[in-house]
Amino acid sequence: MTDLEIHQQLQKALDGFKDPETGRPLSKTGQVTDWVVADGHGKCTLRLTSMIRTIETEVVQRLESYLHSQVPGLKSIEIRVDDFDRPAQPLGTIGLTAKAVIAVAAGKGGVGKSTLAAAIALTLEKLGAKVGLMDADIYGPSVPHMLGLEGRPQIADSKIQPIRSGTMPVMSMGFLIERDQAVAWRGPMLNGSITQFLRDTAWGDLDFLIIDMPPGTGDVAITLSQLIPLTGAVIVCTPQEVALLDAGKAISMFEKTKIPILGIVENMSGFTDPETGKTFDIFGRGGARQKADQIAAPFLGEIPIQMVVRSQADEGKLAQALKDPTISKPFEDVCRALVRAITARIATDPLAKISLPVLG
Ligand code: ADP
Secondary structure (H helix, E strand, O other), X not given: OOHHHHHHHHHHHHHHOEOOOOOOEHHHHOOEEEEEEEOOEEEEEEEEOOOHHHHXXXXXXXXXXXXXXXXXXXXXXXXXXXXXXXXXXXXXXOOEEEEEEEEEEOXXXXXXXXXXXXXXXXXXXXXXXXXXXXXXXOOOOXXXXXXXXXXXXXXXXXXXXXXXXXXXXXXXXXXXXXXXXXXXXXXXHHHHHHHHHHHHEOOOOEEEEEEEXXXXXXXXXXXXXXXXXXXXXXXXXXXXXXXXXXXXXXXXXXXXOOOOEEEEEXXXXXXXXXXXXXXXXXXXXOHHHHHHHHOOOOEEEEEOOOHHHHHHHHOOOHHHHOOOHHHHHHHHHXXXXXXXXXXXXXXXXXXXXXXXXXXX
């Protein structure tokens, strides 16, 4: 086979490989450029949005093996990755520009929901995405404390300016009221503040808005789902039976409000003694995976009990703790599984494409 034939076949093959973000064939989106084929060896540039760069290694590997399977004469393929700009579109009628809005929820307090919400947001940003973090846990806004953030958001250009953790915009009721005042908030005030956080905050152009949900009640979920098309919910639970029963409540609440479950994360899943390397399943293990199977939702992974996570989060240094690769690895795995779950929805559910630009 000549190099020209290989080149033509490679380009043709792109009809059958979809951009994970839009579900459209790469041949139509102009994301593969700079083709060179010499002596049967190919080279190209794959341009990915910041949302999909979070899973770029697996997308590149998938494209590589796909091209080999489609073009038998190809001896090797070298795929370079570069940026592709495709800004998010305004969601609903409130003007939030984000590609995916993800509610992080749990059936009860103390399972690590806020820790997970903050860690998922920080990790997605580290993997290359544009991320905002909204603390809607009105009764116990712990995100500012965990990230060591303080100060009052200012108003500029008629927008609330979020407080930033590094570059990531964060909004929380914790910036606006004293902690012990939070419990006095009820119904309409709560809904009003959620609406304001979403609509009036200068979030900028986001790939992901991560929302730390209050435990238990469905009020906030209902308010959110009326304001914007939520991409879905991540349910956090610990492995014990009782926590799983509570997770079941959270799951049925989302099902009632027609918010898809993107997956379940098992937190505090085992403890490895740093001295001996021995692992103890303190709260049991594997329950969340079974629950996920039961409801046919993706299992997004296990986060072990890590003492550094607790101590650093309590000191406002969660972001610093996540700089250590041994600490951040399980969170990265969860984030990649989450992006995979989102893209799988995009590929199978036309409604999930709502937040994406209409392409020609
Ligand atoms: P929730 O939001 O579900 O009420 P938090 O995120 O506030 O729970 O976490 C409760 C406590 O557990 C915090 O002290 C937090 O630092 C700690 N924690 C959460 N996840 C882990 C983990 N994987 N390893 C160690 N400590 C954790």
